[in-house]
Amino acid sequence: MAKITYIEHDGTEHVLDVKAGLTVMEGAVKNNVPGIDADCGGACACATCHVYVDAAWQDKTGEKSAMEESMLDFAENVEPNSRLSCQIKVSDALDGLVVRLPESQH
């Protein structure tokens, strides 16, 4: 279990306990957090679960795969700390993780 804070673009915070093994995307979607669309359900096919990972957590969330890198390269409003949240697996090590959501996923 990890406590994850999702911050919407308008500043609204959602602090959720997310089960280890789920992805950061699933934690948001299953709790109906607006702003993460995840159209493909986690297949790394759509780039609509884009988040910004807070600086302190970038190392712990792991490396981007080539596929993720490539999808992100063509998403909107991408920053160096952008990730596809379907590609970040939740573990106890991510307890306290903070991610910010972009204005739009499309």
Added chain:
Amino acid sequence: MSSSDAHVVIIGAGHAGGTAAALLRQYGFAGPITLVGEEPIPPYQRPPLSKAWLKGEADADSLALKPLEFYAENNIDFRPNLKAVKLARSDKIVTLSDGATLTYDFLILATGARAIKLPVEGADLKGLLELRTAADAEALKATLGPGKRLAIVGGGYIGLEAAASARSLGAEAVVLERETRLLARVACETLSTFFQGRHEAHGVRFELGASVVGFEGRDGHVTGVKLADGRTIACDAALIGVGAAPNDEIAKDAGLDCARGIVVDLEARTSDPSIFAIGDVAHRPMPIYDRMFRMESVPNALEQAKQAASAITGRPAPAGETPWQWSDQYDLKLQIAGYAFDADEILLRGDPATGKFAIFHLKGDLVQSVEAINSPPEFMMGRQLIGARRPVNKAKLADTTVSMKEVAA
């Protein structure tokens, strides 16, 4: 009517219906929502049923769109194991299969589509399977394993994904396709040839131009598929994946406009302003192609759920979308944007032999659709080009040394 006392009834708890319920709450709708589903479980993702789930890489919990408690917590009355049998529009009453009636202010029909059955001898044998629901997938999985042989009738995406999963579980797979190539209705010849080669390399057998005339059985269980040329293909189970038909009967009976599905406008509204139709069952306008058609895809279900939820809550309609879909087979990720309507040219970017290429379908110098294999840039930029209706430089598009960003610049 204020939205706080309106009652939204959603018939069909698939990807479209489940998403519409959740979005209504996200958009601040405060009235009661009743979500009626034919299956025993709350809405879940269907695409993994032929892929990750079938291979044992995803469990039932991970497929659920929302956990079961989500519905009660959000005042969504989820009613499983039920379907709508009658719609009385003048009274705004829908009757369910258990005899209960629901009075609605807004009705969302998300009844989906059903697998087409083959009207041939032996079609009632056990071991003849289809793949639309979690229960179907359970039944299919139970037949797969080393030493087992699965016959797959229909060389479309469902059939090919099932073939790939069957092989990874050690079962034999033979695909029987009526047309002379795979994916004949949905993809171009280059892609058909490519997929056939990849599947053959993984040990899948193909019988093309093979017309199924019946099924043979022993003790009520299928043992083989009979072809028009007289041969019988032995099997332990047969998966039928020959397309789907919309569940639009209730709408037709109630006098709603229907074509190849329930006719809706850009807000997903039917010919009755209180009734919406979304997902596989809807026959919907797609302005970038200047026509109406019916789509069977998750992105389509999500888009229309957004349209209906926006209309009901008085939000502006979502911006027009470019339809897309995907398929995973072995290590191949296929991403398709758009449809090849009216295309007059096929342009290949990259070399299929490398397993990384994209096929662009052009109408003049406009991109109508792109089929991208392991090529996210081509998919992502192609999708933008389709939506923007902006002419493209074909020489650059065909040249892989020119990046997709430069092509679109």
